[in-house]
Amino acid sequence: MSKYPPGKRKSVPPAKGKARVKKTENPSSYVLRMLLAASPHYVSGSIMAQKLKMSRVGVWSRVDKLRQAGLSIDASQNRGYRLVAEPNLLNQPLLEAWLKECRKSCKVFVHDELDSTNSEAERLLANGEKAPFAVLANTQKKGRGRLGRSWHSPKGGNLYLSMGFRPDVDLIKLRSFTLWQGLKIAMLLRSLTGIEGISVKWPNDLVYEQKKIGGMLTEASIDCERVRSLVFGIGLNVNCPKSRFPASLAKIATSIESATGQTFRIHEIAAKIIKTTLDAYEDCVTGGIESALMEKWNEWDALAGQKVQISMGKEKITGKAMGIDLSGGLRVKLRNGRVRIVQAGEVTLRR
Ligand code: BT5
Numbered sequence: 001m002s003k004y005p006p007g008k009r010k011s012v013p014p015a016k017g018k019a020r021v022k023k024t025e026n027p028s029s030y031v032l033r034m035l036l037a038a039s040p041h042y043v044s045g046s047i048m049a050q051k052l053k054m055s056r057v058g059v060w061s062r063v064d065k066l067r068q069a070g071l072s073i074d075a076s077q078n079r080g081y082r083l084v085a086e087p088n089l090l091n092q093p094l095l096e097a098w099l100k101e102c103r104k105s106c107k108v109f110v111h112d113e114l115d116s117t118n119s120e121a122e123r124l125l126a127n128g129e130k131a132p133f134a135v136l137a138n139t140q141k142k143g144r145g146r147l148g149r150s151w152h153s154p155k156g157g158n159l160y161l162s163m164g165f166r167p168d169v170d171l172i173k174l175r176s177f178t179l180w181q182g183l184k185i186a187m188l189l190r191s192l193t194g195i196e197g198i199s200v201k202w203p204n205d206l207v208y209e210q211k212k213i214g215g216m217l218t219e220a221s222i223d224c225e226r227v228r229s230l231v232f233g234i235g236l237n238v239n240c241p242k243s244r245f246p247a248s249l250a251k252i253a254t255s256i257e258s259a260t261g262q263t264f265r266i267h268e269i270a271a272k273i274i275k276t277t278l279d280a281y282e283d284c285v286t287g288g289i290e291s292a293l294m295e296k297w298n299e300w301d302a303l304a305g306q307k308v309q310i311s312m313g314k315e316k317i318t319g320k321a322m323g324i325d326l327s328g329g330l331r332v333k334l335r336n337g338r339v340r341i342v343q344a345g346e347v348t349l350r351r
Helices: 027-038 045-052 056-068 092-101 117-126 177-193 256-260 266-286 290-300
Strands: 072-076 080-086 107-114 133-140 159-165 198-201 205-208 211-223 226-236 307-312 315-324 330-333 339-342 346-349
Touching (some): 027 045, 027 056, 027 092, 045 056, 045 080, 092 107, 107 117, 117 133, 117 159, 159 266, 177 205, 177 211, 177 256, 177 266, 177 290, 198 290, 226 266, 290 315, 307 330, 315 339
Parallel strands (some): 107 133
Antiparallel strands (some): 072 080, 133 159, 211 226, 330 339
């Protein structure tokens, strides 16, 4: 459980005046929103009862259900109810409450364990699920990266999230989709965690001090140059201490917890990433992101000015990374002074 650090949380004001629970909102999610807004303070049981238009016993039974779902809620006869801490394991009502706070709604599927959230999103799309939606799991047994590589997915406190979309737009509109998502998520994480050094590494990594803190995997089904369906997956190491990485990853990976020495609320991060992803998707579909992407990426680029080696299948080149161009390709200055644009490949830093 991550306890509320005193004075850290921006308080979200409870619904004011005559605000009532909307007909479409699940009362448990509304109870949680009131508790989140007041946290770490108490909310009076009678105010809750008034807003929910139910008896105080009704409120008590809602709270009890939330406790049974794993949330730690304190009750005091004179003061009311208080959310003591947020769990590290995913809790559907809590995630929905955070999404409402972000004023963004989309269907979410929360699992304890999956093979891969990207695979589950693909199955949902194939079975006709309405998009957009989000799939999350506490752990993945076959979490994957690009080119058949695996994504280490220990249980509890990290984020394994996939979003399913049905864009039905020309491929060209989405060619920089992962870069744009990465940039927007890096910006969000920097403001949420205060980690100044979070940056983006072409084409799909989020890094801190050259160590990988997150990775993204976009998979699409394309038909006649039109993207019919698209799955965007992100793995983010949040509250995972270094000791839980296998030796092979310890040198190249890190987490938000290791970078800051603090644990963070996984539901808040998940909800804000879902919102950011939905917004960034809209930006791409609307079009016209290229010059903003090029300009901002070059400010947030972990590779800028570094000596790199790029493997493209059997071909390898070395040079100096010079940011991206309007197509999202990596600009590499070769030894002979020419600049080559690389559209796909593996980048490693050369010291
Ligand atoms: C990626 O691939 O970085 C994309 C990872 C996407 C994972 C998410 S989790 C939710 C969704 N569901 C899935 O099944 N996948 C997505 P790539 O660039 O190929 O990097 C893979 C490499 O990252 C591995 O070979 C390791 O070296 C390293 N790696 C594996 N697990 C890691 C972790 N937890 N943290 C940091 N690095 C890791």
